[in-house]
Every structure is written in structure tokens, then in C-alpha cells.
Amino acid sequence: MNIKKIKKIREGEFKSLLKNVPVAGDEEGIIKIYDRRFNLMGAEYWTAGFFNILDKIMKKGAVGILYNSGYEIGKIHFNWLKGIGIAAEEEFIGKYLGLLKFCGYGNINIASFDENRVVIVAESSPDGIEYKHIYKKKRKVCHYLKGILDGFLSSLLKKELTSEETKCVAAGDKCCEFVAKVK
Numbered sequence: 678m679n680i681k682k683i684k685k686i687r688e689g690e691f692k693s694l695l696k697n698v699p700v701a702g703d704e705e706g707i708i709k710i711y712d713r714r715f716n717l718m719g720a721e722y723w724t725a726g727f728f729n730i731l732d733k734i735m736k737k738g739a740v741g742i743l744y745n746s747g748y749e750i751g752k753i754h755f756n757w758l759k760g761i762g763i764a765a766e767e768e769f770i771g772k773y774l775g776l777l778k779f780c781g782y783g784n785i786n787i788a789s790f791d792e793n794r795v796v797i798v799a800e801s802s803p804d805g806i807e808y809k810h811i812y813k814k815k816r817k818v819c820h821y822l823k824g825i826l827d828g829f830l831s832s833l834l835k836k837e838l839t840s841e842e843t844k845c846v847a848a849g850d851k852c853c854e855f856v857a858k859v860k
């Protein structure tokens with residue numbers, strides 16, 4: 678796996694989206710990326726505020742709901758990119774990270790990649806930063822982002838991966854870090 682190539686593809690995809698996709702709704706209130714509907718959501722309520730609300734209602738179940746929702750969405754995103762004709766692994770990951778960057782997830786980098794263990798660093802997770810900003814309680818909060826990355830990589834590598842968020846900006850770290858391992 679060529680990590681530098683992934684970063685280059687991520688930047689290319691980000692710049693291409695920036696050039697070709699409107700960042701606000703048109704006259705009909707529609708935003709489309711790769712012909713799919715998108716809508717803007719504030720990080721303060723998706724997912725930082727949503728996590729806070731779920732946490733009050735569900736207690737520990739909140740983590741599982743966000744993670745598992747993300748996981749299923751990550752798988753859907755993989756199939757979606759597959760449908761537009763992407764084949765190489767680096768291109769899959771690079772384009773997905775470019776899309777996430779375009780959607781406001783900041784710079785997400787692959788720090789190391791081998792068959793059974795992938796380390797991912799998110800420099801400015803919107804979930805983590807908004808949670809820290811609003812709720813000020815030190816904890817790891819990027820369960821949705823962790824889920825979409827796990828779901829996406831599990832589909833790509835054709836094995837079930839599960840991550841631990843080893844660092845989180847909301848817990849006081851400089852960045853968020855996810856260590857994904859084969860289950």
C-alpha cells in the first residue's frame with residue numbers, strides 16, 4: 678500500500694470536488710456530489726450534539742448506535758465508489774478521504790497500513806473539536822467517524838476490521854487516532 682499515493686489522490690479528489698461541486702444548495706435547495714444528494718449539517722449537532730443527546734437517553738448505547746450506523750454507512754459509501762468505477766485500493770482510500778475532506782472532516786491520513794492493522798490519523802475531526810468546544814468533558818467521541826472508516830476498510834479489504842480510537846482531540850490529544858485491527 679502506497680501511503681504517499683493515497684494522500685496525493687486525496688488532495689486531487691478534494692480539489693476536483695471543490696472545483697465541480699457547489700458547496701451550498703441550488704435554487705431548489707439541492708446539493709449533489711457524484712449525483713447523490715447531500716445536505717449540510719453542523720458539527721455541533723451532528724455528531725457532537727447528537728452524541729450528547731443519545732448519551733442522556735441511552736447511556737452506553739449511544740456509542741454503539743453511532744459506531745454501528747457509521748459502519749453501515751462506510752460500507753454503503755464503499756459500494757457507491759465501486760459503482761463509479763474505482764478499482765485500485767489506493768484510489769479507493771484516497772478518493773474517500775478526499776470526499777470526507779470536502780465534507781468537512783479535515784485532513785485524514787493513513788499513518789501505517791498493513792493487511793491486519795491500519796493506523797489512521799484525523800487532524801481536525803469536527804465531532805471531536807465541536808464536542809470539546811461545547812461540552813468540555815474530556816472523552817473520546819469520534820464513534821461515527823471511527824465507524825465509517827471501519828465499514829469502508831472492512832469492505833475494501835474483505836475482512837471485518839474494528840478500531841480503537843487511541844487519541845481524540847475531545848480527550849485532550851492534538852489529533853484523533855484510530856488503530857484498526859482484524860476482528
Ligand SMILES: [Zn+2]
Binds near residue numbers: 802819844853854
Ligand atoms: Zn476523536
